[in-house]
Amino acid sequence: MFQFKKLYLVAGVTSVITLLGACSSPPEYATKGTDLDVIVDTAPGVHDGDGYGSESGSGVEMLPLNRAGQDFSDGALEGEGGDPMADFQEIEGVEPVIYFGLNQYELNDENTRLVKHFAQEMLNNERLTVKIKGHTDERGTPEYNLALGERRAKAVAEAMMLHGIGLSRIEVISYGEEMPVEVESNEAAWQQNRRVELEIR
Amino acid sequence: MFQVISQIKAKVVFVLMFVLISPPLWAGLTIEISEGYDNAIPIAVVPFGFEQQAGGNSQGGNTPANKAAPVDLAQVISANLRRSGQFKPLLNSSLPSQPSNVDDIIFRQWRSLDVDNMLIGKLVDQGGGFYQVDMRFMDVLRKKQVLGKRWNKVPKENLRQIAHQISDLIYEELTGVRGAFNTQIAYVTLRKKNKKRHYTLEVADSDGFNAQAILKSTQPIMSPSWSPDGQKLAYVSFENGRSEVFVQSLDGAYRHKMASFKGINSAPSWSPDGKKLALTLSKNGSADIYTMDIKSRKLKRLTKKWSIETEAIWAPNGRSLFFNSDRRGQPQIFQVFLDTLEIRRVTFEGRYNANPEISPNGRYLAMVHGQGGFNIGLLDLHTDEFNVLTDTFLDESPSFAPNGEMILYAMNRKGKGQLAVVAIDGNTSQILKVKNGEVREPAWGPFLTNK
Missing domain, CATH: 3.40.50.10070 (TolB, N-terminal domain)
Incomplete structure (x- = not known):
């Protein structure tokens, strides 16, 4: 048995996710010394050879696709040596947010169980994909925090994969300290901001 | 001599407001100078x-x-x-x-x-x-x-x-030192309107006047970096839902997406000859330092570690880079030499040293120093003397004036991101803020004219 009291304290996270996911309007691009904003097309992106980058190009409105309805051949990679969900227990109403200690990125037991819960949800519905978004608090440098947020998100992604979710169903994004849910500069706010959000759809 | 400045004396406080240029909604920095006159x-x-x-x-x-x-x-x-x-x-x-x-x-x-x-x-x-x-x-x-x-x-x-x-x-x-008043600064502002975040990348004169937005977005903008000729800015934009690196010419002639690899694309920094960018990429696992030839876009990987390597900047002679790595557990500054890829640790004082910035003469290394709080530290690479220059709150993003005399940085006051400037001897400071918003990620541009 375990408790999710702490997690029930979280409010408004769902709305934040909506904000992050849906409201990306194209940035305006103004030339120096004029009153008019001039929109200039972005040059083609760099291709990595690993498949990413093909959808880049315009620099405008490039949001990751909602992949619901697409077919994924490697949807459920069951782990060897038994069902990883054997000790799974249904948890209702848990916010899909995982919190971390200061400068921490490893999952504790409670967080591992939480990840397992969401992995099961995805195993039950092979059409679901997950966007794993890593965040940090505002302390420390923005660039280091961008990397730390990725590290947190990847720790969650690895745990999801361990529980049978294929890599192709997972997208990892770090926002570093750029998207706080609490803007105050105190311990309580920082605790809320050190988080990984799962956007399963 | 170096001192920790505790004397933000507010003996004399000047507040200069200035007229909004264009577009009026976005432009505007207010300067407040607080200094001792000794x-x-x-x-x-x-x-x-x-x-x-x-x-x-x-x-x-x-x-x-x-x-x-x-x-x-x-x-x-x-x-x-x-x-x-x-x-x-x-x-x-x-x-x-x-x-x-x-x-x-x-x-x-x-x-x-x-x-x-x-x-x-x-x-x-x-x-x-x-x-x-x-x-x-x-x-x-x-x-x-x-x-x-x-x-x-x-x-x-x-x-x-x-x-x-x-x-x-x-x-x-x-x-006897070249003045750096006829220079520009770049920074990012954040304003919230109808619960939406509005980010702008702005360029202003060194005194905060003539602020002009060069990029507006509803998604985060980070880490502006000036090209050595002062004609371009490299920066990170989340406009496509994740971090990517762009280069934009200030005259509006072009804007190129330089890096959008899998994972994070961040921390751009121009080489002194303007031909390369140092970047942080995590396309091969954890965040590592790469250089990119701007013309050919060819990458060279400088670090290969499971740990986080980021925030690289070039030494003024272009032969090495300083960067932040947490390979020893906490962020510390390291230096990598381009010819041998040999890496040495540079900072030893304190638990957290990040975001290195080198002075134009190569002598001083400014950084974010975490010891209790976060402040701007300055390491004299000639004497190994280390001093904490600031005592404001959540200080980050240090940037040298092109004459090396002052450091522009971001800090947090009354819950809002503001910019401040401190002399490298710690003896004077000033604060720049925007109305109805926050300002962060400052970068002091190069000299605008040849001497």
Whole structure:
């Protein structure tokens, strides 16, 4: 048995996710010394050879696709040596947010169980994909925090994969300290901001 | 000598507001200077005379009563000199007279004020929006002109630039160090409107005036970095839902997406020759340092570690880079040499040292130093002397002025991101903030003119 009291304290996270996911309007691009904003097309992106980058190009409105309805051949990679969900227990109403200690990125037991819960949800519905978004608090440098947020998100992604979710169903994004849910500069706010959000759809 | 500055004295607080340029919603930095005046040199900056050019307009050689000078050049210059912390311009109310010609100076008036140097000048309306600017910098003791210069046919909108150039001339004359007033800064502002975040990347003069947005987005913008020629900015934009690196020319001619690899694409920094970018990419696992040839876009990987490597900057000679790595558990500064890829640790003091910035002469390394709070630390690479320069809250993103005398950085005050400037000897500071928003991620641009 375990408790999710702490997690029930979280409010408004769902709305934040909506904000992050849906409201990306194209940035305006103004030339120096004029009153008019001039929109200039972005040059083609760099291709990595690993498949990413093909959808880049315009620099405008490039949001990751909602992949619901697409077919994924490697949807459920069951782990060897038994069902990883054997000790799974249904948890209702848990916010899909995982919190971390200061400068921490490893999952504790409670967080591992939480990840397992969401992995099961995805195993039950092979059409679901997950966007794993890593965040940090505002302390420390923005660039280091961008990397730390990725590290947190990847720790969650690895745990999801361990529980049978294929890599192709997972997208990892770090926002570093750029998207706080609490803007105050105190311990309580920082605790809320050190988080990984799962956007399963 | 270096000291931890505890003297944000607020003895004298000047607040300069300025008119919004365009677009009005976005432009605007307010400067607040808080400084100790202990060793500042008194200097007289006399308000410039203003005349209509003879024959240029119907009113002849006298100042028309209905027309005021478009820019108070003396005020701009004295604000600059005061901000440097090294000079104490006299208040206009304590000037015994306001000469604008050498012949009008009564030297004994000024000697009795204990002022060694004075600036006088003249602004002449040449018609059609053009102005002539004359300046003379006087040695009061020797009753001689030290510097004299005239600018002809200056467009009205460039008059502040002339004031900055005059400030640079005076600064160099009196300190022997090139002035950095005629330079620009870049920074990111964040404003919230209807619960939506609005980010802008702005470029302003070093005194916060003439702020102009060059990019607006509803998604985060990070880490602006100036090209050495001052014509381009590299930065990180989340406009496509995740971090990508862009290069934008300030004249609006182009904007290129430089890096959008899988994972994070961040921390761009220009090589001194302007041909390469240092980048942080995590396409091969954890965040590592790469260099990219801007023309061919060829990448070279400099670090291969499970740990986080980021925030690389080039040494001024272009042969090595300083970067932040947590390979020892906490962030510390390391240096990688490009020829051998040999890596050495640079910082040992304190648990958290991140975001290195090297002074233009290569001697000082500024960084974010975490010890209890986060402040700007300065390491003298020649002597290994380390000092904490700031005592504000959540200090980050240090950036040297191109003459190496001041460091611009971001901090948090009253729950809002603001910019501050501190002298490298810790002896003066100033704060820049935006109205109704936050300002962060500052980057001080290079000298705008060749010397």
